[in-house]
Amino acid sequence: MSLSLQILIGAILQGALYTLGAFGLSLVFGVLRVLNLSHGDFLMLGGLLGFLALKSFGIHPFVSVGLMLVFGFIAGALYYIGLISRIMHRGYHEMLIASVMITLGVSLVIEDTTGFLWGGGATGIPFQMSNVAIGGVVFPMLRVTLLGVTILLTIALHFFLSRTLIGRAILASAINPVGAVVVGINTEMVAMFTFGIGTALAAGTGVFYASLYSIEPFMGLSLTIKYLAVIVIGGLGSLPGAMIGGFLIAAAEAYTSYFGGAEWSPMVAFIILILALLFRPQGILGKGLS
């Protein structure tokens, strides 16, 4: 009982990481309809910069999370202005093709440049928090903090999207882009903000990722694909959906590696992904793509 509970708690804590990583991807897809294949690379960059900040200036990882949110927002906004905004006016199919090429290209540039400057080795932020045992179940405090941050961010994002002017503009653009223009919303601005927030979330998550695991320059694309599975299962463009998808995949992976062996756990995400697509293509909470 205690073991199975331990696995469940591990899965929930792992799910928090998946959720946080997938939020930005989901937000960008929901509003801009752009599949950002370089999402995982910004996560990697955030982790790497967090590591460098600790190593060179002794900046505490929790402070780096805040710094990385700012860095990610600026980088994402510039990314949008410089590249993505130039293809947004194209028809859906052409825009999809161009966005795949551009984001994949940016991903390759980031990975290779980082690998060249950094040397390609794996590294992690040497930051630990004590484990707390309650009734025979161990809670790693760093992961619990991550869960707390995820929940806080979810609530904050929810209020940002539903209460602030820019947030409501973002929601409006996601629901009906043409209608948003008609009522006078500056959709360019909204898109830039959304892309910035998406990238900021990725970079901020990177610091946690680097503290929990190790990061290496060429891991971005495979991370993006896993987060893609998370948001597709939950429903593309839906934030609570990303949460459900993240916890579902984390739980399935945890139980598979316990009962079937760790080598089968990478397969679970894709089996769930295909099953979810077949039986509920719009995702658990999604409204579907037109």
Added chain:
Amino acid sequence: MSNAQPQPMSALRGQSSIGAWLVVGALATISLATPMVENNYYTSFMFFLFIAIVMTSTYDMVAGYTGYINLGHGAFFGIGAYSYGIAISRTGSNLLSIPFAVLVAVVLAGLMAYPLFRLRGAYFSIATFGVLKLLSVLALNLRDLTGGTTGLSITPTDSTIPTYYLAFVACAAAILLNRWVAHSWIGLALLTIREDEDVAGSSGVNALFYKSAILMLSAALPGFVGAVFMWQTTYIDPDSAFGSNVAFTPVIMAMLGGSGTVIGPVIGAIFLTFLQEVLWSHIGYLQLAMYGVVLVAVGLFMPGGLIRNRWFVRIYRALGFRDHYGYHANSLLKDFKETKNA
């Protein structure tokens, strides 16, 4: 594309001139003669170029006509290579093993077609990518059959010449098959699916049948070149069979050259293979980054790919090619309008 005005249909569907046939003949002669002249660097380069053209052309048979972007196309290549490797070490006969590899790839396509073609757009792409990753994990974990992470090796034989010509035949077959589909009834049916699947269905086009047929047709040649690749290199591992690189390369090459045309994927494959070769052999570092810059530039400035670029069209016409798109005139004019407005 300011100067590429819509042409009358006769000019576009007309016969290519002698100059065009000379170019094609020269390319074929160079391809056929390469292994006789030297037997190392260029032969190997051309071999991989042929494989790239086969993968890109067959990928675009599905993506270009139906609009379904199949990110799992590399799986047909990978499963062909693995099937050949497993079969050859048990039977020792190429005559059995190569058709077996083709069969397995086509069966895989058939199995993918029914469930996955119920999905549309980005969902289809994500699901096909999931299939690819599933196969990758299977190849890693079914160690008795595939050798796991260490990969699968077969006994090396003197295979350079036969594999080279088989790859050449596959390359020619892929281009001709693509061209045949473009001008055929199947191509027309697929185009209607791309333009509007629901309207096509209500007009009596059995969309699922045509989509499944083209997916299975597109799987045969990748299975074949997978087997030939395995015969030549005698080694395959999960990453070189089912890696993301294998999956994305044909997609990028087709988009770069110009998706939805017969010649576009070929141009894209040749251009990128040469670019990679130049970057890899002459510059020691940051090759991937430069590759990425090229991708970004094409995505930004050439929405229709190289083939729809005005300078490229000029050169292409000057060489005497007329059979520009190989597509039905209607979508052709639409392409022109879209690139003009872009």
